[in-house]
Amino acid sequence: MEDWQNGGFGLYIHWPFCQAKCPYCDFNSHVSNTIIEADWQTAYLSEIDRIATLTQGRLLNSVFFGGGTPSLMSPELVNAILDRIRARWTLANDCEITLEANPTSVEAGRFQGYHDAGVNRLSMGIQSLRENDLKALGRLHSVQDARKAFDIAQKTFGRISFDLIYARQQQTLADWSIELKEALDMAVDHLSLYQLTIEDGTAFGDRYKRGRLSGLPTEDTATDMYFATQEICNTAGMSAYEVSNHAQKGSESRHNEIYWRYGDYAGIGPGAHGRVTINGQRYATDTPLSPALWLEKVRKTGSGEGSCTKLPADEQLTEFLLMGLRLSEGVDLDRASDIQGKDFIIQNKYLSEDGLIETENGRLSVTPKGRPLLNAILRELIP
Ligand SMILES: C[S@@+](CC[C@H](N)C(=O)[O-])C[C@H]1O[C@@H](n2cnc3c(N)ncnc32)[C@H](O)[C@@H]1O
Numbered sequence: 001m002e003d004w005q006n007g008g009f010g011l012y013i014h015w016p017f018c019q020a021k022c023p024y025c026d027f028n029s030h031v032s033n034t035i036i037e038a039d040w041q042t043a044y045l046s047e048i049d050r051i052a053t054l055t056q057g058r059l060l061n062s063v064f065f066g067g068g069t070p071s072l073m074s075p076e077l078v079n080a081i082l083d084r085i086r087a088r089w090t091l092a093n094d095c096e097i098t099l100e101a102n103p104t105s106v107e108a109g110r111f112q113g114y115h116d117a118g119v120n121r122l123s124m125g126i127q128s129l130r131e132n133d134l135k136a137l138g139r140l141h142s143v144q145d146a147r148k149a150f151d152i153a154q155k156t157f158g159r160i161s162f163d164l165i166y167a168r169q170q171q172t173l174a175d176w177s178i179e180l181k182e183a184l185d186m187a188v189d190h191l192s193l194y195q196l197t198i199e200d201g202t203a204f205g206d207r208y209k210r211g212r213l214s215g216l217p218t219e220d221t222a223t224d225m226y227f228a229t230q231e232i233c234n235t236a237g238m239s240a241y242e243v244s245n246h247a248q249k250g251s252e253s254r255h256n257e258i259y260w261r262y263g264d265y266a267g268i269g270p271g272a273h274g275r276v277t278i279n280g281q282r283y284a285t286d287t288p289l290s291p292a293l294w295l296e297k298v299r300k301t302g303s304g305e306g307s308c309t310k311l312p313a314d315e316q317l318t319e320f321l322l323m324g325l326r327l328s329e330g331v332d333l334d335r336a337s338d339i340q341g342k343d344f345i346i347q348n349k350y351l352s353e354d355g356l357i358e359t360e361n362g363r364l365s366v367t368p369k370g371r372p373l374l375n376a377i378l379r380e381l382i383p
């Protein structure tokens with residue numbers, strides 16, 4: 001058995017376009033009015049064929065259309081991609097096929113088409129249930145649009161998640177607690193709750209540097225918001241199974257679990273990363289960020305791959321810990337030893353004495369108390 005099989009195998013398809021660029025977002029997303037879907041279809045199908053040859057005979061556990069805004073793709077394009085995937089791999093019985101959607105009315109009109117194409121899970125970027133905050137976040141939808149799109153999604157898909165961003169400008173702990181409870185009243189089986197991060201190279205990043213991003217909560221308030229989030233979600237039966245992800249038992253995102261359980265995934269599209277094991281060696285792959293360059297590369301060379309790098313054992317162990325310790329289930333210690341080729345030993349005794357990590361039944365996990373200190377804990381654990 002190869003190590004990736006502990007985590008499964010998935011495909012990530014990146015659609016790099018959005019209707020507008022949100023001021024906080026540093027994802028690989030672009031605004032363009034010259035998108036020729038037929039060209040994109042040709043390139044995606046060609047990449048699917050290439051990757052299928054490398055991973056022949058595997059069972060596919062998940063497909064994820066991420067972005068950018070994949071709900072700007074036509075259902076016909078999504079269907080063509082999924083048809084080719086179905087022709088190239090055997091899909092697991094419970095294969096999860098997720099598409100990220102923005103909740104505008106136009107996009108909601110495509111939900112049925114995505115469902116008919118084979119999408120069985122929708123992940124909606126609602127971001128906030130407060131009108132002013134949606135404006136401040138540069139979103140193109142209103143709260144009412146989001147609720148309407150969510151209703152349509154509920155009638156169409158069995159599994160729905162939505163994203164909210166907290167620790168926003170002018171938001172207090174009390175504001176967030178009320179908003180989160182409203183969100184939990186809406187929620188179906190999964191929620192992603194992200195603390196706003198200010199990223200370099202974004203409009204928020206620039207404003208922050210110039211001291212023009214007012215009213216952000218202090219670090220202490222943001223930490224209080226994080227703990228309140230855990231408490232409110234636990235009470236509602238939507239505990240965190242990962243730092244920012246909450247689900248009812250059994251409704252965890254299988255695709256994200258492939259990343260966090262250090263399975264294999266192929267990345268298709270501009271800027272998509274992959275981890276793929278070939279002949280027992282794990283490789284890290286990437287692709288050009290620029291949509292035009294990626295398209296041209298696929299067309300001219302028959303491959304969208306930018307780089308394909310052998311991952312040495314120590315880097316694999318680092319990635320395995322970085323990913324796995326985000327999950328409340330933690331990591332299997334035997335796997336850690338197998339990956340690095342020698343016994344994995346926890347050097348720092350204080351971490352467990354201070355109740356920040358625990359080991360049980362051969363697994364190592366970060367405790368709820370340790371979770372806000374995850375990065376510092378990782379620095380201590382990584383040999
Ligand atoms: C690829 S994006 C979303 C897809 C979709 N285009 C949308 O906006 O709904 C994934 C999610 O990351 C979150 N996100 C992006 N930038 C963020 C930031 N700077 N801080 C916190 N969350 C962020 C948002 O919640 C967003 O929905």
Ligand code: SF4
Pocket residue numbers: 017018019020021022025026027029067068069102125
């Ligand atoms: S948050 Fe979503 S819609 Fe906004 S720019 Fe990023 S990917 Fe596009």
